[in-house]
Amino acid sequence: MKRKAPKRTCIACGSTDEKRELVRFVRAQDGTVACDPGGKKAGRGAYVCRDSACFERARSKHLFEARLRCSLSVEDYERLEQEFSVCCSDNAAPTR
Template sequence: MVRPKKIPQRMCVGCGVMKEKKAMTRVVRTPEGEVLIDPTGKKSGRGAYLCLDQECLLKATKAKRLEKALRQPISADIYDTLKTQLGTLS
């Protein structure tokens, strides 16, 4: 009997919905303290996942959920960069 392959699940910090890891984008805080979007999902550092939706980023921004998940204050220009990069990914 063949077991079905396990699909990794992650929770969106914006809406709180569990989805497949490949259907989300990873935001990572690198060991140097830099906040980036990680399209590969393999960069080292502390990560948080967001749906490919502008509304999830807006919810995460308003409630400061991304800052809590990454354990670092995030400046407004980084949020603007995330918004433009999420717009190109979706």
């Protein structure tokens, strides 16, 4: 049986991959941005490859701000980078 895997696009490099291969960041209603490894949080989302190079590119080019329509401080980015690295080191696909 064929299952259609949802595809998402990395905001940094523009490559398209299955949703579970990308790390999702989501902007909550209160404006905070967080990593969402389960892909279940509500809000505007942005996807980045499980690759620190893509995260760095998104940070240096302010792609998160553009995509999520928010402003992020240096501290926000440091927190996101930490959350992102945790997501990347966890190679297991999220359970559902």
